[in-house]
Amino acid sequence: MNIILLGPPGAGKGTQARKLVEERGMVQLSTGDMLRAARTSGTEMGQRVAEVMDRGQLVTDDIVIGLIREKLAEGGKGFIFDGFPRTLAQADALGALLNEAGMALDSVIEMQVDDEALVRRITGRFTCGNCGEVYHDETKPTAKPGVCDVCGSTDLKRRADDNEDSLRTRLLEYYKKTSPLIGYYYAKGKLAPVDGLADIDEVAAQIGAALAGK
Ligand code: AP5
Ligand code: ZN
Numbered sequence: 001m002n003i004i005l006l007g008p009p010g011a012g013k014g015t016q017a018r019k020l021v022e023e024r025g026m027v028q029l030s031t032g033d034m035l036r037a038a039r040t041s042g043t044e045m046g047q048r049v050a051e052v053m054d055r056g057q058l059v060t061d062d063i064v065i066g067l068i069r070e071k072l073a074e075g076g077k078g079f080i081f082d083g084f085p086r087t088l089a090q091a092d093a094l095g096a097l098l099n100e101a102g103m104a105l106d107s108v109i110e111m112q113v114d115d116e117a118l119v120r121r122i123t124g125r126f127t128c129g130n131c132g133e134v135y136h137d138e139t140k141p142t143a144k145p146g147v148c149d150v151c152g153s154t155d156l157k158r159r160a161d162d163n164e165d166s167l168r169t170r171l172l173e174y175y176k177k178t179s180p181l182i183g184y185y186y187a188k189g190k191l192a193p194v195d196g197l198a199d200i201d202e203v204a205a206q207i208g209a210a211l212a213g214k
Contacts, residue, residue, distance in 0.1 A: 001106045007112070008174045009171065011113045029068060029082065031067055061093070106211075107214055109210060111196035111203070113197055130155050
């Protein structure tokens with residue numbers, strides 16, 4: 001099964017993708033994580049995208065499509081596209097890549113969350129630098145302050161683009177360039193809206209129900 005998690009910054013895409021990986025053994029393909037990894041390892045591409053990401057703008061289609069093409073070629077049991085596609089050009093490219101590989105897209109989960117909640121979520125988020133677990137100051141704190149529940153690491157970080165200025169740009173980019181994908185996938189009969197404002201386990205249950213029988 002191959003699915004897309006579609007939603008604005010902070011909607012909970014990464015959080016739910018990690019649950020699906022754990023529960024179903026699917027492969028998470030997060031273009032955001034791939035781009036951050038390229039930055040950390042200091043590749044030429046990573047350096048080129050760093051400033052664009054910190055400002056909250058989208059990086060160019062050819063870069064992210066190239067990243068997804070490489071990952072699909074590695075194979076896997078079922079893919080969760082997290083943060084991709086984000087433009088109509090990316091959506092068309094994904095359709096063509098899946099087609100070439102003889103794969104289908106089963107569902108597009110649209111995570112609906114209002115802007116006010118997004119600001120609270122983004123400004124309270126921190127992530128484990130070792131295992132990638134995502135936390136929140138209020139809704140998902142670590143059991144022991146400063147220590148990751150999953151791997152015990154103390155390397156807990158906040159993202160450079162999780163500030164109010166960049167978030168404003170990220171939201172504008174989302175509404176301008178990504179939200180047209182809602183109609184695009186609705187027209188293809190693939191769209192499954194879930195209430196992203198519910199608590200984490202309830203959202204997971206709604207996603208499970210949307211995927212039942214797929
Ligand atoms: P990316 O890394 O994809 O960031 P994003 O889309 O802004 O999404 P986030 O990771 O911020 O949020 P999320 O929905 O995963 O929420 P999370 O689960 O963490 O992209 C970053 C940048 O990379 C882009 O700006 C762009 O520059 C570039 N980029 C990436 N992909 C690209 C592409 N395809 N094309 C072009 N450029 C691209 O949750 C957020 C917080 O809320 C956490 O603290 C979590 O604990 C909490 N939380 C989650 N769910 C709940 C819940 N149900 N209730 C309460 N709290 C919750
Ligand atoms: Zn960890």
